[in-house]
């Protein structure tokens with residue numbers, strides 16, 4: 158972070174940064190609302206794996222599904238990767254580092270029996286919610302099978 162302060166950034170880069178640095182971005186909130194309205198319950202901003210400092214945006218604990226909402230700029234979305242021209246090396250390295258970290262996070266989750274789902278900031282929240290819901294439902298069925306009982310309790314009190 159300290160290195161950022163000495164950088165000259167354009168107005169566009171600055172606004173991209175401030176927009177995407179925080180949690181609870183528009184798409185994340187819309188996604189959560191959509192899932193909640195469909196009856197899904199989840200936790201937000203949790204580390205799915207103990208001892209691993211990676212936080213998922215939406216977590217379905219019992220079925221081990223972790224959802225990450227990735228900002229198009231920071232995570233190098235293939236559709237909207239607008240690499241800043243100023244300090245391009247710095248930004249490219251930063252974004253590549255984020256992407257490598259994302260891939261590593263997904264791999265670690267997979268190894269621990271989780272499914273990592275990534276939603277781009279530019280995606281339609283309802284479509285993304287349907288995609289997440291489909292995976293959660295599938296995992297519930299698998300879990301129910303495995304536990305050989307009809308009912309799996311994944312309901313939590315509303316936030």
Ligand SMILES: [Zn+2]
Nearest residue numbers: 229234237279
């Ligand atoms: Zn994008």
